[in-house]
Amino acid sequence: MNDPASAPADEPPGGPAADPLPTWRRLAGTSVLLDGFHALKHAVRFGAEVPVAVTADRAAALALADELAPDVRDRLAGLLQEVPEKTYRTLVARPHPTAVAALAVRPSRATNLAALAHTPRTAPVVVLDNPRNLGNAGAVIRLAAGFGATGVVTTGTLDPWHATVVRGGAGLHFATAVERLEVVDLPPGPLFALDPEGDDIRGLKLPDDAVLAFGSERGGLSAELRARADHLLSLPMRPQVSSYNLATSVAMTLYHWSAAQGTHRAL
Numbered sequence: 001m002n003d004p005a006s007a008p009a010d011e012p013p014g015g016p017a018a019d020p021l022p023t024w025r026r027l028a029g030t031s032v033l034l035d036g037f038h039a040l041k042h043a044v045r046f047g048a049e050v051p052v053a054v055t056a057d058r059a060a061a062l063a064l065a066d067e068l069a070p071d072v073r074d075r076l077a078g079l080l081q082e083v084p085e086k087t088y089r090t091l092v093a094r095p096h097p098t099a100v101a102a103l104a105v106r107p108s109r110a111t112n113l114a115a116l117a118h119t120p121r122t123a124p125v126v127v128l129d130n131p132r133n134l135g136n137a138g139a140v141i142r143l144a145a146g147f148g149a150t151g152v153v154t155t156g157t158l159d160p161w162h163a164t165v166v167r168g169g170a171g172l173h174f175a176t177a178v179e180r181l182e183v184v185d186l187p188p189g190p191l192f193a194l195d196p197e198g199d200d201i202r203g204l205k206l207p208d209d210a211v212l213a214f215g216s217e218r219g220g221l222s223a224e225l226r227a228r229a230d231h232l233l234s235l236p237m238r239p240q241v242s243s244y245n246l247a248t249s250v251a252m253t254l255y256h257w258s259a260a261q262g263t264h265r266a267l
């Protein structure tokens with residue numbers, strides 16, 4: 001957690017005149033970029049360690065905090081250091097409308113793996129089997145955070161901590177456990193793989209320790225994941241529609257899990 005104990009609540013660490021750029025340059029290569037106010041707000045809320053945060057307009061950023069995040073307003077005030085607009089633009093690939101950017105420490109793989117492996121599990125793990133689209137992965141992490149899922153595991157080459165995924169996830173990587181794993185190393189628990197050819201998901205209760213797997217945008221589920229699956233489930237879909245978007249499929253499935261607690265028969 002951030003605790004800039006030496007600075008008054010409304011002042012950034014080191015005082016208003018301190019230069020955040022040396023810290024930024026030192027950490028940029030190894031840290032998670034939080035791009036925009038909302039990503040920073042979520043990361044701080046969920047306990048991320050944020051060594052440096054900048055804005056091109058501190059008053060505007062704090063006004064947003066007053067309006068949208070009073071719970072972390074003082075912590076944001078203690079973190080955000082104002083830099084010239086020109087400087088801010090050199091720190092990010094695409095300037096964000098809120099002109100806020102920060103660097104956070106990525107949680108250790110060991111910590112995430114322990115969270116994913118922990119039993120008894122009280123909420124499912126979502127598996128994206130070889131996803132291709134960074135925006136989809138970010139949207140799924142945001143969903144997982146919203147539903148309180150245990151974590152999101154990706155297989156394949158996509159980096160689930162890529163800056164574009166973090167941007168799509170609105171900084172909610174810090175609210176769930178996000179890691180890349182091989183199919184053989186997936187966390188324990190009954191594996192439900194979602195596929196348009198599976199059994200209708202309606203009427204089934206997904207257990208809290210479920211591992212919910214979704215295929216890639218183009219190719220669907222890999223042979224390796226299918227071989228490992230305990231159940232193949234489909235989401236209701238009218239004939240002649242081939243499939244849903246990956247992230248919306250995850251949304252429906254997590255909603256089904258959350259809404260059906262105690263109301264349907266268990267598998």
Ligand SMILES: C[S@@+](CC[C@H](N)C(=O)[O-])C[C@H]1O[C@@H](n2cnc3c(N)ncnc32)[C@H](O)[C@@H]1O
Nearest residue numbers: 194195196214215218220221234235243244249
């Ligand atoms: C865009 S779809 C993949 C479409 C791909 N052409 C295929 O052959 O499956 C991405 C993933 O979303 C999930 N999905 C999409 N529509 C679904 C449905 N009606 N029922 C179950 N899962 C679905 C599956 O996990 C699927 O692999």
